[in-house]
Amino acid sequence: xxxxxxxxxxxxxxxxxxxxxxxxxxxxxxxxxxxxxxxxxxxxxxxxxxxxxxxxxxxxxxxxxxxxxxxxxxxxxxxxxxxxxxxxxxxxxxxxxxxxxxxxxxxxxxxxxxxxxxxxxxxxxxxxxxxxxxxxxxxxxxxxxxxxxxxxxxxxxxxxxxxxxxxxxxxxxxxxxxxxxxxxxxxxxxxxxxxxxxxxxxxxxxxxxxxxxxxxxxxxxxxxxxxxxxxxxxxxxxxxxxxxxxxxxxxxxxxxxxxxxxxxxxxxxxxxxxxxxxxxxxxxxxxxxxxxxxxxxxxxxxxxxxxxxxxxxxxxxxxxxxxxxxxxxxxxxxxxxxxxxxxxxxxxxxxxxxxxxxxxxxxxxxxxxxxxxxxxxxxxxxxxxxxxxxxxxxxxxxxxxxxxxxxxxxxxxxxxxxxxxxxx
Numbered sequence: 001x002x003x004x005x006x007x008x009x010x011x012x013x014x015x016x017x018x019x020x021x022x023x024x025x026x027x028x029x030x031x032x033x034x035x036x037x038x039x040x041x042x043x044x045x046x047x048x049x050x051x052x053x054x055x056x057x058x059x060x061x062x063x064x065x066x067x068x069x070x071x072x073x074x075x076x077x078x079x080x081x082x083x084x085x086x087x088x089x090x091x092x093x094x095x096x097x098x099x100x101x102x103x104x105x106x107x108x109x110x111x112x113x114x115x116x117x118x119x120x121x122x123x124x125x126x127x128x129x130x131x132x133x134x135x136x137x138x139x140x141x142x143x144x145x146x147x148x149x150x151x152x153x154x155x156x157x158x159x160x161x162x163x164x165x166x167x168x169x170x171x172x173x174x175x176x177x178x179x180x181x182x183x184x185x186x187x188x189x190x191x192x193x194x195x196x197x198x199x200x201x202x203x204x205x206x207x208x209x210x211x212x213x214x215x216x217x218x219x220x221x222x223x224x225x226x227x228x229x230x231x232x233x234x235x236x237x238x239x240x241x242x243x244x245x246x247x248x249x250x251x252x253x254x255x256x257x258x259x260x261x262x263x264x265x266x267x268x269x270x271x272x273x274x275x276x277x278x279x280x281x282x283x284x285x286x287x288x289x290x291x292x293x294x295x296x297x298x299x300x301x302x303x304x305x306x307x308x309x310x311x312x313x314x315x316x317x318x319x320x321x322x323x324x325x326x327x328x329x330x331x332x333x334x335x336x337x338x339x340x341x342x343x344x345x346x347x348x349x350x351x352x353x354x355x356x357x358x359x360x361x362x363x364x365x366x367x368x369x370x371x372x373x374x375x376x377x378x379x380x381x382x383x384x385x386x387x388x389x390x391x392x393x394x395x396x397x398x399x400x401x402x403x404x405x406x407x408x409x410x411x412x413x414x415x416x417x418x419x420x421x422x423x424x
Contacts (some may be wrong), residue, residue: 053150071106071107071111155235209223
């Protein structure tokens with residue numbers, strides 16, 4: 001099996017390779033074997049995709065996974081690839097800004113951002129990084145045994161309905177919940193021309209999906225969704241939702257009492273192969289911290305361990321590269337120490353376009369409508385997303401005290417399967 005593992009300039013990877021034509025020449029790593037270009041490499045000759053959801057951590061490891069590249073197959077769109085590789089929609093869009101999310105030609109190269117720097121937080125329980133729209137679960141382990149981390153993309157609260165940050169815990173598990181729709185959300189949907197019933201019963205059209213874990217914050221849940229293409233976006237009323245297959249797996253793995261820490265870290269640093277890497281996400285729209293003006297904010301993300309690694313390896317941070325990534329986030333980890341130019345250092349492997357080993361998904365959508373109908377709806381939704389955000393911002397600015405975040409309240413009485421959402 002021939003492996004096309006290369007280290008290439010990131011700008012070329014985004015704007016040249018992703019265009020779908022012949023791949024530009026790249027500098028192969030010393031471990032790479034010379035092979036045919038991607039345009040003539042058969043799918044069967046490519047390596048299988050690597051694990052994207054479950055990792056065994058080495059002591060001190062804070063960079064997991066590997067960036068992968070696939071070619072779009074017939075009848076496939078970006079959201080299909082995102083779910084296939086368990087990444088969020090916004091992440092795959094930002095990694096491929098030149099790729100049409102709905103009409104990309106067959107054979108178009110797509111960067112799959114399946115490498116992650118772990119959030120700067122204790123490796124205990126669930127950690128959610130809002131900026132990355134990603135969840136990391138660190139299961140309990142015995143001393144001397146390796147630490148595992150299980151990671152999945154999440155959807156979070158949209159503008160005006162933010163997901164809170166801080167520390168809470170899982171307080172209950174509810175299978176097949178019914179959703180009692182609050183008046184505020186009933187009015188919102190009626191205004192948008194998409195009326196909802198007062199109670200949405202359990203089933204394929206329930207926005208809570210089939211599995212829900214209420215949190216210690218009254219009204220907030222980690223739950224599934226009936227719209228998987230919304231995972232990796234700001235689309236909820238404050239809750240954290242996952243792909244149906246991911247929440248089903250997490251529901252079984254996470255016990256009550258598990259701590260849940262929600263952070264908002266758009267710029268992450270990690271150590272890998274003697275180099276300092278930085279993973280930059282676009283700060284959330286309502287994140288008012290002056291990331292571009294205040295270097296102290298970035299200094300705080302450099303832990304003592306990372307500073308020790310830098311000193312021990314005699315490496316220096318290239319703050320020019322750091323500033324460039326703050327100005328134009330690239331989603332994937334890139335080196336910010338060493339001698340390479342800004343934008344270089346992305347390592348990516350061209351792999352088969354199929355489910356990775358260990359995936360929680362079976363490749364079937366189980367949607368209550370045809371795939372074509374679903375894609376049509378999501379295409380319209382995608383086109384109107386910016387307009388909706390602009391309207392939300394205008395409405396929020398018009399009020400003296402702004403619009404408070406929305407949340408979902410769950411009845412935790414024994415045997416209860418109803419969940420009630422309301423707004424403050």
